[in-house]
Amino acid sequence: MFSRLVFVGLVFAGLALWPLVAGAYGLDLVIKIMIAAIFALSLELLVGATGLVCFGQAAFFGIGAYAAALLMARFDGAALWWLLPAAVLCAGLYALAVGALSLRTRGVYFIMVTLAFAQMAYYVVHDTPLGGGTDGIYLPGVPTAPLDLGKPLVFYGLTLASLALVFGVLGLLLRSPFGRALAGIKANEQRMRATGFSTYPYKLAAFAVSGAIAGLAGFLFAVKDGFVNPELLAWHQSGSVLIMIILGGLGHLRGALIGAFALALLEEFFKSEAVWGSFAKHWHLGLGLTIILSAALLPKGLVGIPQLWRDRLEARGE
């Protein structure tokens, strides 16, 4: 437990100190990873903590992003203090609706229904005038705030603060009675229900919170890029974030963090021409093989590596 806190503490300390050594690109890269980490944490709440595999997380992410773009276009000089909660609320509300309907199903059917609802959101944005067009729409600037969000350092601070907040809140949430109820649902829902526990409101609440957090990630993404595109809601994004948390390790918040970093850095590594030369265009091969190996050798994800070492050392000690 203590070592975990130290690990998390080190990560956040590193993130806080990173701007001192990083150049413009380094800052950009870590902002991107932190946003992905927030996105991953949102899914971890559902998949890792509650055992609900949602394959439509991209919809909530995209709704947060599009809310930012559309509201900013509608309201000149939109301010961060109401824009951010508005985007988060939009995403959370859609998640509430999707959850209310999807939770009637279970297992793989649940997975596919969440996908269906994500695809519906995708098509609204892609095919209707509401979305503004399939090539995407630009944000008219950055939301007004006490500090200029257009400055990379300020935006870095906002993203880091958001990540820390989400991590902290989820950490507390999972240790609260609510969180323990979710853990019970994940372990054996029937047993929970048999003891008279009504599981549905808990699952629904987890769904809504998860969607809201994904919306936060989407909001930050839109402000960072200054551009939103319907592909943000595509099922590939839902798949990508799921891969992230499985790679990192399910059942642990830091697994989501690790997964986000790992996937981004692995991609950077395999795409690097400095390492691979002209073979870098086939980076999918290296990434795919790494993922396969990781699935084969690390059943608990990257987060399980320390445990594996410990087991090995113990085995050797015998």
Next chain:
Amino acid sequence: MKLATLALAALALATGADAQTKLKVGLMLPATGTYAALGTAIDNGFKLFVTEQGGRIAGREIEYVRVDDESDPAKATDNVNKLIKRDNVDVIVGTVHSGVAMAMAKAAKDSGTLLIVPNAGADAVTGPMCAPNIFRSSFSNWQPGYAMGEVVAKKGHKKVVTITWKYAAGDESVRGFKEAFEKGGGTVVKELNLPFPNVEFQALLTEIAATKPDAVYTFFAGGGAVKFVKDYAAAGLKKNIPLYGAGFITDGTLEAQGADAAGLFTTLHYADSLNTPRDNAFRLSYAKTYKLQPDVYAVQGYDAAQILAIGLAAVKGDVSKKAEFAAAVEKAKIDSPRGPFTLSKSHNPVQDFYLREVSGKENKLVGVASKALADPGKGCRM
């Protein structure tokens, strides 16, 4: 002697230090995914021109940095910023997918980096998003459609059905067609579309048969283009209702389409049998270097390099002189394998659109569909 060398060095440093250092060209193209082949063709075309100049443009040696954009708009800004902030490129060349190009245009506008678009036809890039440092060596989606609209009207067809995917490129192409066709006295009786990238055309082909138009105009590309042409022929419509399309339905797809594409008329700013000295030289050079036949994408890549060369020569290798760069390119006539073209005020090619007919494995030149066609550049304020 020592003093003279020192003075010379100081002079070199003071004046065009840029003239000695390498010019970094960032190629942001798809290496994976559906458009990988197009990315490769553009890459080949660009590099061919540079090689023909001896690897140097305006005295500066060219250094390439490649980024795979995966045709993913969600990663576009991060990818282009990689080139701008990590690799500090002087010029960005890209890309194929319009959604990605939109993100690139914004990044280029914000950072002031030179951007040359060698394919993405989104009208917005030389429309509302136009900028002095953004150029396009390809086309706008509106152009081939407009050119075909003129052709179909001249052929005497009155009732046309259009069919395409429901996305910006399809919409813009049909819009161009409709504008010219209706100006020429025709009517578009139905605008059919299906969700991108759905390729089940049977239902809509039946619709076309039921509507009984004089002709059909279509815009598809890639795998969808191959399937559509084959399905159209297989459904027996080809012999009864003539099919016209923007050139992309028969570009790079003829081997796959076989006899089903024979006799199809399309409009594009390039053809396989132009038989001009410039084009023949280009095609020979390309075939020798890459053991492949060039296509319109290779030409667009090649001409992107030409645009860079023209501008760079005018500013003597100093990319920071953006106004002079733009002025030089705007005045220039680019000697392209497709035929000479100029750039409009919004930096989109003003070029001839050829009417081509599929004959064997080639898009044979039949005539000029539209001479020096310029995209109106709606919304561009420069």
Next chain:
Amino acid sequence: MDFASFLIQCLNALQYGLLLFLVASGLTLIFGIMGVINLAHGSFYMIGAYMAYALAPIVESTFGGGFFSTLVVGLVLSVLLGYLLEWAFFSFLYEREHLQQVLMTYGLILVFEELRSILVDDQVHGVAVPPLLAGSLPLGELMSYPVYRLFVSGVCLLLAAGMYLVLTRTRLGMMIRAGASNREMVQSLGIDIKFLYRLVFAAGVAIAVLAGMVAAPVSSVYPGMGNTVLIVCFVVVVIGGIGSIRGALLAALLIGIVDTFGKVLLPSAAGVLVYVLMALILLWRPDGLFKVA
């Protein structure tokens, strides 16, 4: 829509539905019977299509065979491929959680796509319809219906019937179904469950590859073709009820109808109708149309 057009659209719907079933049936087998989530199913379809393209000239020059010989060669290769993959990768996945299977097969998609890029190329290709089946039947004054599409539908029906018969009427089918519900019990009865699973997996792969090869003349061959088909296959299997072949067939036909008529009657919503259909069916029957015990 006049009556003649309506009939033709029904034919279109039927044909598309059957093609969908052909492609999805391999997934039903592996996912439904063995409970393995195989995201690489779309990749096998793509491999089939590329095999049809790449093997054709080789088959022709080696023993002068045409399309059908290529099919046979492709089938043999795919059974081998399926067998090998099961032995090397998937056998380790049965005990694992579904999500580990997701991760592994996702990696497999990336590997297959890239191998395709390296071994073949990134271009779009076509496969010629075999001359025997290249004719068409006239349908009204303007349209005609290609005989090859009828052939494809015929193959789908044959396959559906074949799968159903093998699984419900043969000893092998009985063992497979038993192994799906209770692996240990079947093993303790002396049946080699490992071999059984390997067989079923190879069959699933072979069916997906066959679907790709048979559909290639109709769908053309291009990078990324596996991804688009993957999601629709999962939708088919889920609507039909996991593990049910007739469920998958019915689901495929339903999707065929919704997709075909949706494009004509509700073009603005056409992209989303299939998902609306899935959501509605699952909300009505949370375990799919035909629940398999």
